[in-house]
Amino acid sequence: MTLFDRRPLHRLQQQLSTLAERSLDRHVRLAVTGLSRSGKTAFITALVHQLEQAGLQQARLPLWQVSASGRLLGVRRVPQQHHHIPSFGYEAGLAALSGEPPAWPAPTRGLSELRLELRYHSRHPLWRHLGGDTAQLFVEIVDYPGEWLLDLPLLQQSYGQWSQQVREQLAEPALLALAQPWLTLEVGLDGERRHDEALAASLAQAYTAYLHEAKATLGRQLIQPGRFVLPGDYAGAPVLQFTPWLWPAPRQSAAPDSLYAMFEQRFEHYKRHLVAGFYHDHFASFDRQVVLVDCLAPLQQGPAAWDDLTQTLGLLLQSFQYGQSGWWRRLFAPRIDRLLFAASKADHVTPDQHGALQALLASLTQRGRAQARFEGIQVASQVLASVRAGQFHTLTHAGKPLTVIEGTGLDGSPVALFPGDLPTGRPDASYWQAPIRPLALRPRPWDQTGPLPHLRLDQALEFLLGDKLR
Ligand SMILES: Nc1nc2c(ncn2[C@@H]2O[C@H](COP(=O)(O)OP(=O)(O)O)[C@@H](O)[C@H]2O)c(=O)[nH]1
Numbered sequence: 046m047t048l049f050d051r052r053p054l055h056r057l058q059q060q061l062s063t064l065a066e067r068s069l070d071r072h073v074r075l076a077v078t079g080l081s082r083s084g085k086t087a088f089i090t091a092l093v094h095q096l097e098q099a100g101l102q103q104a105r106l107p108l109w110q111v112s113a114s115g116r117l118l119g120v121r122r123v124p125q126q127h128h129h130i131p132s133f134g135y136e137a138g139l140a141a142l143s144g145e146p147p148a149w150p151a152p153t154r155g156l157s158e159l160r161l162e163l164r165y166h167s168r169h170p171l172w173r174h175l176g177g178d179t180a181q182l183f184v185e186i187v188d189y190p191g192e193w194l195l196d197l198p199l200l201q202q203s204y205g206q207w208s209q210q211v212r213e214q215l216a217e218p219a220l221l222a223l224a225q226p227w228l229t230l231e232v233g234l235d236g237e238r239r240h241d242e243a244l245a246a247s248l249a250q251a252y253t254a255y256l257h258e259a260k261a262t263l264g265r266q267l268i269q270p271g272r273f274v275l276p277g278d279y280a281g282a283p284v285l286q287f288t289p290w291l292w293p294a295p296r297q298s299a300a301p302d303s304l305y306a307m308f309e310q311r312f313e314h315y316k317r318h319l320v321a322g323f324y325h326d327h328f329a330s331f332d333r334q335v336v337l338v339d340c341l342a343p344l345q346q347g348p349a350a351w352d353d354l355t356q357t358l359g360l361l362l363q364s365f366q367y368g369q370s371g372w373w374r375r376l377f378a379p380r381i382d383r384l385l386f387a388a389s390k391a392d393h394v395t396p397d398q399h400g401a402l403q404a405l406l407a408s409l410t411q412r413g414r415a416q417a418r419f420e421g422i423q424v425a426s427q428v429l430a431s432v433r434a435g436q437f438h439t440l441t442h443a444g445k446p447l448t449v450i451e452g453t454g455l456d457g458s459p460v461a462l463f464p465g466d467l468p469t470g471r472p473d474a475s476y477w478q479a480p481i482r483p484l485a486l487r488p489r490p491w492d493q494t495g496p497l498p499h500l501r502l503d504q505a506l507e508f509l510l511g512d513k514l515r
């Protein structure tokens with residue numbers, strides 16, 4: 046071969062190995078989020094459990110190709126590489142699910158992670174080229190509160206603008222009533238008041254109590270700052286001791302030793318370190334993202350809760366419109382390429398309602414999905430149950446077949462009911478006359494000889510990891 050001939054070959058080899066490295070990227074960082082109680086902990090616990098079971102050839106995962114085709118060799122948990130991040134409590138979660146009586150994993154309130162190694166037979170010509178067909182994929186699963194994503198818009202707001210926004214929210218009488226203990230905690234407060242640590246702490250505490258109350262009694266999820274309700278490692282830290290300013294503003298510019306100035310400083314610190322810090326240190330490293338949505342809860346809480354959830358998800362999903370146009374792409378360079386929306390707890394409705402549940406999810410996430418697609422992210426939506434607690438049973442009622450859900454309530458009492466029909470979009474007035482019946486089931490007793498029952502976790506696995514396991 047002449048030199049002239051070899052050159053393109055050499056180049057081709059080089060290109061091939063770059064391509065090999067890229068397509069054999071052996072590492073996926075998979076983030077799981079959603080508002081609190083959307084089912085993140087249950088999802089991750091169940092997913093890891095199903096993966097481990099699949100490694101033992103016990104899989105019930107027909108929609109997950111690598112497993113269904115018998116190419117999966119094994120999955121094991123391996124030590125995580127980021128030592129400063131708390132470990133996801135997988136063992137405790139699984140122990141709760143296998144307890145007597147079985148229970149749901151205890152809630153977590155911050156960020157945690159876990160690392161898995163998957164081994165499989167690859168069909169990829171490049172693996173064979175590199176010698177051998179046993180391939181390896183490392184998957185890091187990261188759990189973090191969706192509430193933290195609600196803080197993104199704060200990065201573009203000043204303390205004064207944010208305070209103004211909260212003032213506008215409080216035009217709603219129900220919210221204003223809940224905010225009274227905070228607003229009236231200190232009589233005669235104004236912009237001239239000197240900074241006082243104890244006062245700052247009690248105002249922040251009253252504001253936090255208000256946020257919790259709005260969430261608990263009115264079903265409101267639109268909570269800022271997100272870490273006030275889910276502080277992670279920052280519970281009680283001074284950086285969380287401020288509130289928006291709803292009292293008379295300082296007459297001139299705020300004096301440096303005023304409470305107003307201190308709140309403003311803490312707000313800036315919160316933005317810079319907690320909000321931007323999260324995007325920079327964590328969000329920017331995610332490859333794939335699952336967003337869990339509990340579509341059923343607002344269907345029991347009323348129209349305001351539904352609208353609030355729609356708005357909250359819209360805000361949360363702004364974090365995924367980073368393509369060429371996102372103003373903060375320049376700051377954090379995120380790289381998520383697949384985004385899965387999942388309606389959780391699908392075992393709380395009868396199978397004939399799964400189509401309606403999927404339509405509800407679509408309606409709640411419509412804007413975010415369109416934007417993510419526009420940014421070139423692959424987007425999918427589905428319904429799932431991480432752990433199927435309900436069983437379906439068809440009986441005859443008034444001469445017609447009726448499917449009911451059977452299970453055990455959280456208090457241990459047996460449950461058998463037809464929850465009702467779901468709307469397929471924003472519920473109208475007629476829906477609210479006969480809303481679905483609330484259901485909260487305890488996981489079923491499980492004999493541990495096979496995998497836990499689930500709904501469509503395999504569909505999720507195929508979307509999230511299928512292309513990496515060819
Ligand atoms: N029936 C059923 N309930 C679920 C499922 N996943 C979560 N839940 C319920 O939702 C609650 C909150 O779930 P969790 O995973 O702690 O939510 P997180 O706050 O997002 O981590 C659990 O305690 C269960 O009661 C599921 O797949 N099926």
Ligand SMILES: [Mg+2]
Pocket residue numbers: 085086087152153154
């Ligand atoms: Mg959790």
